[in-house]
Amino acid sequence: MTIDKKHDGSSFFLTVSGRVDTLTAPELDKAIKEGLGTSSALVIDFSDLDYISSAGLRVLLAAQKVMNRQGTMTIRNVKPAVMDVFEVTGFSSILTIE
Amino acid sequence: MKMRLGLSAKLIASVLMLSVLLCITISYMGYREFTTVLEDQYNRSAYEIAETVKTYLNPDEFDRYLSTGETDEEYDRIEALLDSLVISTDTYTIYVTELSDGYTTSTYIYDAIHPDTGFSRYELGYKAEDMDPQYHEEVARMMTTGERSAVYFYSYSEASGAHTTAAIPVEDSSGAIVAMIGVEKAMTALNSARLTYVLHVFEVTAAAVVLFLIIYIYFLRRSVITPILTIADEAQRFAQDNVEQLDVLEAIRSNDEIGSLASVIGQMETDIVSYVENLTAITAEKERISAELSVATEIQAGMLPSVFPPYPDRHEFDIFASMTPAREVGGDFYDFFLVDDTHIALVMADVSGKGVPAALFMVIAKTMIKNRCLLGEDPATVLMKVNDQLCENNEEGLFVTVWLGIYDISTGRLDYVNAGHEYPAVARAGGMFTLVKEKTDFVVAGMEGLSYHPRTLFLSPGDRLFLYTDGVPEATDGSSTLFGEDRMVEALNAGRGLDVQSMLAHMKESVDAFVGEAEAFDDMTMLAFDVRAYAGEDDVRHISVKAELGQLEDVLSFVEEVLSEAGADGPVASQAGVCIDELFSNIVFYGGASSVTIEFCRDSSSYIFRLIDDGRMYDPTAAAEPDITLSADDRAIGGLGIHIVRKFMDHMSYEHRDGKNIVTLVKNA
Numbered sequence: 001m002t003i004d005k006k007h008d009g010s011s012f013f014l015t016v017s018g019r020v021d022t023l024t025a026p027e028l029d030k031a032i033k034e035g036l037g038t039s040s041a042l043v044i045d046f047s048d049l050d051y052i053s054s055a056g057l058r059v060l061l062a063a064q065k066v067m068n069r070q071g072t073m074t075i076r077n078v079k080p081a082v083m084d085v086f087e088v089t090g091f092s093s094i095l096t097i098e
Numbered sequence: 099m100k101m102r103l104g105l106s107a108k109l110i111a112s113v114l115m116l117s118v119l120l121c122i123t124i125s126y127m128g129y130r131e132f133t134t135v136l137e138d139q140y141n142r143s144a145y146e147i148a149e150t151v152k153t154y155l156n157p158d159e160f161d162r163y164l165s166t167g168e169t170d171e172e173y174d175r176i177e178a179l180l181d182s183l184v185i186s187t188d189t190y191t192i193y194v195t196e197l198s199d200g201y202t203t204s205t206y207i208y209d210a211i212h213p214d215t216g217f218s219r220y221e222l223g224y225k226a227e228d229m230d231p232q233y234h235e236e237v238a239r240m241m242t243t244g245e246r247s248a249v250y251f252y253s254y255s256e257a258s259g260a261h262t263t264a265a266i267p268v269e270d271s272s273g274a275i276v277a278m279i280g281v282e283k284a285m286t287a288l289n290s291a292r293l294t295y296v297l298h299v300f301e302v303t304a305a306a307v308v309l310f311l312i313i314y315i316y317f318l319r320r321s322v323i324t325p326i327l328t329i330a331d332e333a334q335r336f337a338q339d340n341v342e343q344l345d346v347l348e349a350i351r352s353n354d355e356i357g358s359l360a361s362v363i364g365q366m367e368t369d370i371v372s373y374v375e376n377l378t379a380i381t382a383e384k385e386r387i388s389a390e391l392s393v394a395t396e397i398q399a400g401m402l403p404s405v406f407p408p409y410p411d412r413h414e415f416d417i418f419a420s421m422t423p424a425r426e427v428g429g430d431f432y433d434f435f436l437v438d439d440t441h442i443a444l445v446m447a448d449v450s451g452k453g454v455p456a457a458l459f460m461v462i463a464k465t466m467i468k469n470r471c472l473l474g475e476d477p478a479t480v481l482m483k484v485n486d487q488l489c490e491n492n493e494e495g496l497f498v499t500v501w502l503g504i505y506d507i508s509t510g511r512l513d514y515v516n517a518g519h520e521y522p523a524v525a526r527a528g529g530m531f532t533l534v535k536e537k538t539d540f541v542v543a544g545m546e547g548l549s550y551h552p553r554t555l556f557l558s559p560g561d562r563l564f565l566y567t568d569g570v571p572e573a574t575d576g577s578s579t580l581f582g583e584d585r586m587v588e589a590l591n592a593g594r595g596l597d598v599q600s601m602l603a604h605m606k607e608s609v610d611a612f613v614g615e616a617e618a619f620d621d622m623t624m625l626a627f628d629v630r631a632y633a634g635e636d637d638v639r640h641i642s643v644k645a646e647l648g649q650l651e652d653v654l655s656f657v658e659e660v661l662s663e664a665g666a667d668g669p670v671a672s673q674a675g676v677c678i679d680e681l682f683s684n685i686v687f688y689g690g691a692s693s694v695t696i697e698f699c700r701d702s703s704s705y706i707f708r709l710i711d712d713g714r715m716y717d718p719t720a721a722a723e724p725d726i727t728l729s730a731d732d733r734a735i736g737g738l739g740i741h742i743v744r745k746f747m748d749h750m751s752y753e754h755r756d757g758k759n760i761v762t763l764v765k766n767a
Contacts, residue, residue, distance in 0.1 A: 019675070022683035023650045051672040053679045054739035064730040081672035088745035089738050090726025 003031050010071075012039040017048030020056030029059040036063075040071030047077035052085050064094060074098055105326075109318055110311065117307035121300060128299045132292045137262060137285065144264035144283040145246070147187050151279050154179050155194065157270040160207055160277055164196060167223050180210035190215060190261050190282040194268065197278055201238045203227050207277060241267055241275055260285040325350045329360055340374060342367040391454075395423070398457055401464065402431060406599065414507050414633050415442070418598035419625035422569075422606070422618070429456025429498075430567045430621035431464050435471070440508045440633055440701065443471045446519065446565035446625055447500040450541075459496045463488060463542065467502060477502045477515040478552040481542055485517075485550075488543035497543040501565055505557070508633040509701045511764065512555045512563070517542045520568055521583075523590055526755055527560025531590040533583060554749045556762045557629045562598070564590055569622035573609045576616045581609055598626035638699045645691040645711065653682055653696060657707075660698040666705060666767070673746040674705065674765055680739035681709050681718065681761060689713025689759070700767070704748065707763040716759055717752045718743070 001018035012035055020028055036042060042063060046052075052060075060075075067073035076098045078086065086092040154176050163173060180192050191211045195204040204226050209219040220226065229237065240247050244267050261284040268277040332346050344367070350360040399421075406418055419432045429449030436442050445467055449456040466487055470480040481502060488498070501522060503514030516522075518541035525531040539550045557563065566586070573581040585608070593604035602624050609622065632638065641656040643649035657678050661671045678696065685691050691713030699706050724737035743750055749764035 019654075021650060021654065021675075021679045023647055051676050053676050053683075054742055055683065057738055058736075061730060061733055068730060081669055084669065084673065084746070085676060085742060088726075088742060090728075093727075094730040094733070 001027065003028065005031060005035050007035070007039070010039050011041040011043060012036055013043045013045070015045040015048070019050045020052040020059070022053055022055040025053065025055035025059050028056065029062070032059065032063050036066065038070065042067050042071070042073040043076060044074070045076045046079065046082055049079060049082055051081050054089075057085070057089060057091060060091065060095065072096065106315070106318060106323060110315060113311055113314055114307075117303070117310070121303040121307065124303055125296050125299045129292055129296050132295045133288070136288050136291060140283055140285045140288070141262045141264060143187075144189070144262050144281045145266070147183065147189055147192065147283065148264045148266045148279045148281040150183065151180065151192055151194070151281065152266065152268060154183075155208075155268060155279075157268050157276050160194075160196065160270075163207060163222055164205060169222060173222075177208055177210065180208055184210045184212045188212070188284075188286070190284045191217075191280075192282075193220070193280050194277050195280065196276065197237065197241060201234060201241055202229060204229060204278075237265065237278070240265060241278060244269065244275055260288050321352060321354075322356060325352065325356045325360065329356075329363055333363060336367050336370075340371065342371045344368070394454065394457065398423075398461070401461065403434060408434070409436070412507075414629070414631045415505075416598050416628040416630060417442075417444075417626070418602055419623070420602050420606070421621065421623040423621045424452065424569070424618040429453075429460055430569065430623035431460050432565070432623050432625045433464055433468060434625070434627075435468060437471055437474065437504060440506060442505050442507060443468075444503045444505060444514075444563075444565065444625065444627060445500065446567065446623065447498050447542075448519065448567040448569075448621070448623070449498045450496050451494075452621070455494060455496065459494075459498065459543075463498045463500070467500070471502075471504065476552060477504055477513055478550045481515050481517055481539075481550045482548065485542045485544075485548055486546055489546040492543050497541045500542050503563075505627070506701045508637065509699050509704075509706050510557045510559075510561075510629060510632055511701060511704070511706065512557055514553055514555065515539065515550045516553070517550055518544075520566055520571070523564040523566075523587060524555065524557075525562045525564075525590070525594055526753055527558060528756070531562075531564065531587050531594060533587065554751070554764065556749075556751050556753075556764075558753075558755070558760075559629055559631050561629045562594065563627040563629075564601075565625040565627070567621060567623040569618075569620035570605070570609060570624060572620060573613050573622065574616060574619055575613050581612050585612065598628050601626055632699070638697050640695055640697040642693055642695040645686050645689065645694050645713070647683065647686050649694075650679065650682060653678060653694075656696060657698075661705065664698075664700045664705060666765075670705070670765055670767070674707065674763075677743045677746050677763060678707065678709070680743055681763075684716075684718065684739060685709070685711045685713055685759075689716055691759075704767055705765045707765075709759075709761045709763075711759050712757060713759060715754050717754070718761060719750055719752045 001016065001020060001024040004015040006013040014031065014035070016028060018024070032042070064073050074096045078097055083092070083097075086095065086097065156172060156176070159172065163169065183189070184192055189212060191209065193206060193210070194208040195206050197204055206220040206224040206226065207222060209221075209224075211217050211219045236247050239245070247265060261282050264281045264283070266279050267275040268279055270276050328346060328350060332343065336342070344364050347360045347364040350357055402421060403419070408417060417434055419434065421430055421432060423430070429452055431445070431447050431449075433445035434442060445464070447460070447463060449460045449463065463484065466484045467480060470483055475483070481500060499518040499520075501514065501516050501519040503512050505512045514522075516536065516538040518538050521533040521535050523531045523533050534555065536553060540548055571581055571583045571586050575581075586605070589605050589608035590601070592608075593601040596604060605624060606622070639656075639660045641653065643652055654675050657675050658671060661674060666674070682694060682696075685694055689711055691711040693712060695710040697708040697710070718740050721740040722737065724734070724741055726741070743763070746765070747763045748766045749762070751762045753760050
């Protein structure tokens with residue numbers, strides 16, 4: 001898994017590639033918590049993400065809870081394999097996916 | 099012969115008894131009457147003599163004779179008259195006495211005695227006090243009133259024999275009663291006459307009885323005994339020959355009870371002969387049907403695979419099955435056959451009803467199921483199509499419960515469908531048998547357009563599957579108690595150490611011992627299937643790693659590699675990756691395991707993973723479902739991993755064996 005981080009004003013952009021599994025999910029968690037600060041928008045690009053496990057979902061859920069208080073969270077370019085996970089877990093209805 | 103003696107003897111004895119009684123009664127009555135008449139005759143004759151004597155006497159002289167004690171010429175003349183009268187009338191004695199002292203003392207005036215008696219007379223003036231005291235009163239009445247005694251004087255002594263006495267008073271010229279005339283007449287003829295009379299009566303009666311008996315016995319023989327014996331002989335003859343012979347019975351034409359007995363027996367013979375004829379015809383028909391049924395039984399038995407072991411060159415499994423029909427032909431059947439090199443189909447079914455209709459239906463159902471399976475269809479599709487076909491022409495309304503499974507020899511995957519059939523029993527390697535209780539589908543041929551739920555079970559080497567029909571748990575003993583599932587599972591476990599054939603034999607023995615003498619009510623069919631190894635075990639890929647999160651990378655690489663080798667496309671690979679990730683991390687976090695092995699193999703239709711770890715017993719299939727409809731803020735963290743596995747995999751099963759958790763995942767290709 002590799003993570004590219006970019007700040008643009010009050011928006012925080014993340015591009016995650018590879019896979020978010022049980023082993024790598026803590027890294028993503030750390031990257032979001034450290035980089036988010038008081039950003040009012042969190043945008044995560046999953047265009048190169050192969051799959052996500054439940055550990056990754058927990059990270060996304062924690063982030064969503066934070067952003068529910070301080071702004072918006074958007075997920076972009078979700079591959080079918082990852083979308084499958086979102087759908088079977090009901091995450092597709094609580095995440096904003098573009 | 100016994101009957102002749104019995105009936106004749108009884109009837110004759112009763113007639114004899116009656117005759118003897120009659121004879122005695124008649125003799126006695128005659129004796130009595132005869133005695134009375136004769137005694138009366140003698141008595142009257144004695145009185146006549148006494149009256150005659152009275153005419154001879156001169157009573158006016160009596161006083162003088164007695165007072166002087168002297169006799170005269172007249173006295174002598176009268177005495178001579180009396181003596182001759184005694185002899186001429188054959189009288190015992192004639193005496194004339196004066197009675198004094200209250201009529202107890204007799205003073206003899208005349209006394210004439212028959213010389214044959216040997217007695218001598220009492221002389222004039224002889225006083226005697228020998229009057230019988232019982233006559234005193236009567237004598238006194240007679241002497242005072244002058245009337246004849248109403249009492250019949252009669253006496254009997256050893257010395258003088260029977261005699262009768264007549265006594266009349268004698269009046270003098272002034273009419274005063276001065277003396278009494280006594281005439282004792284011996285009733286000499288009485289004894290001999292009445293003995294003769296009785297003898298005559300007896301002789302005549304006896305003769306009459308004998309005559310009657312002869313006629314009676316003749317009649318008895320002719321009208322009763324002989325016809326009864328004839329009927330008895332005829333009945334005996336009929337019992338031996340079973341041929342009617344009515345002329346003998348028709349000869350007995352009497353209108354009485356015997357006659358009706360004869361005609362009833364004749365009717366019975368006719369009825370029995372026609373009944374026997376019917377019975378013979380029916381029996382012959384039955385024998386014919388029975389012979390055909392036994393051929394049918396052989397054909398039916400021949401339709402079921404009966405050579406064991408059926409596949410001697412297959413070491414991966416062992417199979418044994420048996421069917422014991424309750425009637426000649428049954429509605430139960432089992433079947434097994436190789437669909438291809440790596441799949442074997444197992445069938446256990448029970449047609450509703452019994453006998454020939456059920457057997458015919460069974461043949462159709464069995465053939466259809468086999469043909470469909472050989473086309474390569476999965477069990478659910480097979481039953482769906484067979485159901486529709488059987489429903490087309492099912493006028494009789496028969497149906498069949500079916501358990502159909504197709505076992506993949508190379509992977510241990512058992513796809514099956516249960517259409518209203520009994521729960522299969524499964525024993526994991528080294529473990530006990532338990533019933534796999536799942537909701538069953540509707541029976542086959544019950545209703546058109548049904549679909550059946552496919553179910554999957556994974557069997558591993560050492561596992562054993564037991565299929566059966568309701569004849570096993572519903573076997574009934576003499577008191578209508580069911581054998582039941584509990585006893586069945588108990589018997590299975592008692593025999594699980596044996597090979598499949600011996601285990602079924604043991605099961606049958608258990609059922610037979612339970613049922614005892616009671617008649618088998620239902621067919622009893624059983625099949626045992628033993629898994630020994632996977633086919634092509636070399637094809638199984640595996641990786642063993644320490645139970646550490648750091649190993650996840652290697653594990654996922656292994657998954658990617660084997661799937662890409664197996665030609666799995668992108669989504670399958672990524673979904674399998676997520677699932678293995680979830681389960682592996684679960685094992686690492688919660689299981690306390692030291693190592694984890696991941697196996698992979700594939701069959702024609704699916705990819706199969708097994709995760710084996712030595713951690714604490716943990717069954718992921720029992721995990722609760724998370725609520726995935728809650729909003730982000732309400733969501734709990736956790737439970738999602740297993741949920742994802744359930745959603746992505748087509749099948750997940752768990753078993754704990756030899757201290758290891760084994761989770762099997764199947765993803766259809």
